[in-house]
Amino acid sequence: MVLPVVNAAKNRFPGGSLVFKRAMSLDNGVNISWLEHTWDNDVLDKNVIKASDFQLLKQFGFKSIRLPVAFEHFQTGNRSIQKVYARIDKTLKWCKLYGFKLTICYHSGNLNDNNYLTEAQNVIAVWKILTKRYINQNAGNLFFDIYNEPPHMNPDAWKDAAGKIVTAIRQLDNRRTLIVGASNFNSIYELSRMTPLADENIIYSFHFYEPFFFTHQGADWVGDQVSTTGVPFPYDAAHFPPLNPKAKNTPGESHYNMYPRDGNEQSVKDKLQIIKNWAAKYNVPVLCSEYGVYNKYADAGSRCRYIKAVRRTLKDLNMPGILWDYNTNFSIFEGKPSIANMPDCMKDAIGYHSK
Numbered sequence: 001m002v003l004p005v006v007n008a009a010k011n012r013f014p015g016g017s018l019v020f021k022r023a024m025s026l027d028n029g030v031n032i033s034w035l036e037h038t039w040d041n042d043v044l045d046k047n048v049i050k051a052s053d054f055q056l057l058k059q060f061g062f063k064s065i066r067l068p069v070a071f072e073h074f075q076t077g078n079r080s081i082q083k084v085y086a087r088i089d090k091t092l093k094w095c096k097l098y099g100f101k102l103t104i105c106y107h108s109g110n111l112n113d114n115n116y117l118t119e120a121q122n123v124i125a126v127w128k129i130l131t132k133r134y135i136n137q138n139a140g141n142l143f144f145d146i147y148n149e150p151p152h153m154n155p156d157a158w159k160d161a162a163g164k165i166v167t168a169i170r171q172l173d174n175r176r177t178l179i180v181g182a183s184n185f186n187s188i189y190e191l192s193r194m195t196p197l198a199d200e201n202i203i204y205s206f207h208f209y210e211p212f213f214f215t216h217q218g219a220d221w222v223g224d225q226v227s228t229t230g231v232p233f234p235y236d237a238a239h240f241p242p243l244n245p246k247a248k249n250t251p252g253e254s255h256y257n258m259y260p261r262d263g264n265e266q267s268v269k270d271k272l273q274i275i276k277n278w279a280a281k282y283n284v285p286v287l288c289s290e291y292g293v294y295n296k297y298a299d300a301g302s303r304c305r306y307i308k309a310v311r312r313t314l315k316d317l318n319m320p321g322i323l324w325d326y327n328t329n330f331s332i333f334e335g336k337p338s339i340a341n342m343p344d345c346m347k348d349a350i351g352y353h354s355k
Contacts, residue, residue, distance in 0.1 A: 019177055019200070020285045023177075023203045023285035023320055025063065026203075027320030028063045028321070028351075029321070030324075031068065031323065031326065032091070033324070033326065033328040034046075034049060034067075035084065035087060037070075038070050048327070049094075049327075053326070054094045054097070056338070056339070057100070058099070058100075059339070060350060061350070063100065063101065065095055065101070066290075066322050067105060068105040069084065069105065069107055071084065072108065072126070073108050101143065103179065103289070104142070104143070105145035106123060109147055111158075112151055113154050119161070120164045121164075123147060124164065127144065127168060128168060131172045135172065140177075144176055145181075149181070150181065150183040150185070152185070153183050155183045158183040159194065163197055174201070177203060178201065179204075179289065180197065180203075181205040188208065191204060191275060192277075204287070205286070205287045206275055206288055207289060207290040208271075208272065208290070208321075209290070209291065210267070210268065210271050211267070213228070213255035213258075213259055214259070214293070214302070214306065217229045217298055218297035219294050224244075224250050225250040227252065228241060228242075228247050229241065231298070233309075234263050234264040234265065235262075235263035237260070265309040275319070276317045287320050287322070288314055289322045290322065290323075291307070291321060291323060293330060294330055295329060300334070300345060304343065304346050304349040305345075307346070311349065
């Protein structure tokens with residue numbers, strides 16, 4: 001059963017400004033990509049993140065960390081779930097030491113239209129363990145993102161599953177702020193059609209990679225639709241590449257034709273305004289829990305301009321944002337994380353100014 005919904009005109013949070021404050025406390029965050037690397041069999045044995053990384057993130061002015069974790073992958077792969085918990089514990093310890101908020105995100109699940117009733121129970125089982133494990137952690141410093149990027153599925157089926165997950169956590173902990181996104185991979189458009197759950201302590205999240213044609217150019221896991229590379233941001237006719245033949249007769253061809261109108265900061269503003277309007281309609285807090293640019297093919301200047309445009313628009317709309325990501329193929333560095341390996345334009349884009 002889906003949790004009951006609320007009327008748009010009703011103020012959902014009597015005295016509920018706390019959840020809005022918690023949402024804003026996550027602003028200027030960054031994802032640490034590591035424990036969701038399902039393709040790396042040795043990921044749990046690698047010391048990918050160290051105390052020095054948190055010192056660096058602190059120096060750059062970041063305030064929160066989002067930690068995606070592929071719980072189901074580790075469980076079904078007969079890997080040590082205790083190692084997973086130990087890695088999360090250490091990350092939480094460093095977050096507390098250096099003053100970061102931490103969001104634990106359930107990543108890489110297998111939920112779909114056909115299995116959502118049974119799969120939701122697998123997700124619930126994990127969250128029950130985590131809820132009990134962290135029951136005494138400050139509810140203003142540790143957040144639970146219940147499920148990363150529900151796939152392209154029936155929105156009602158996803159909402160039913162989300163309601164069940166939220167209800168199960170609430171049976172153990174009614175203080176923890178939960179983060180819930182929409183189907184179709186945390187789509188802004190699906191979220192704009194969603195009616196909020198009747199829970200007074202939820203932040204609604206979305207991922208923003210618009211225009212996808214630019215942010216994911218050349219990403220081989222996406223397919224031929226993003227095979228056109230060298231795409232600048234904003235659109236520049238003089239430097240706009242020809243359509244890659246592989247993209248013909250795919251969505252990438254129509255996106256190519258749209259880019260002269262779509263590839264600019266005003267388009268970013270217009271799309272983010274959709275979520276701002278939805279949040280105002282239902283009086284709920286929202287969070288952009290991922291935004292960024294695949295860094296293999298996009299030039300540094302375009303990446304910087306895009307990230308700056310998204311950050312500036314989120315700030316103007318008073319919506320918190322968490323960058324994807326710190327240290328892998330969307331990294332804001334050119335090389336290993338360090339001040340020396342961050343381009344000057346990226347320092348400007350993230351608002352870092354050395355003293």
